[in-house]
Amino acid sequence: MTTTRILGIAAAALACVAAPLAAAKSQTVALNVPTMDCATCPITIKAALNKVPGVSKVKVSYEKREAVIVYDDARATVADLKKATEDVGYPSMLKTAR
Ligand SMILES: [Cu+2]
Secondary structure, three states: OOHHHHHHHHHHHHHHHHHHHHOOOEEEEEEEOOOOOOOOHHHHHHHHHHOOOOEEEEEEEOOOOEEEEEEEOOOOOHHHHHHHHHHOOOOOEEOOOO
């Protein structure tokens, strides 16, 4: 077996491993966080959500009492996101479509 052939096999094996990762879908979800009561609440909530594995973007609005999260649905679930806000003292619920 030549070196080129071995490298070719290695590259093919790598491609197989990488494919499922590329297939992971990015989801956006909005959570209602009704107990936010001052301008610093969103900072706490944002930090907690950013620590959840798979979360790539967090936007928290105090005015709307809302957190909008972009996450990889292969690594995180809505339940994980809700738990993260609850663990820092802010129970949240999935916002229904308006
Ligand atoms: Cu506050």
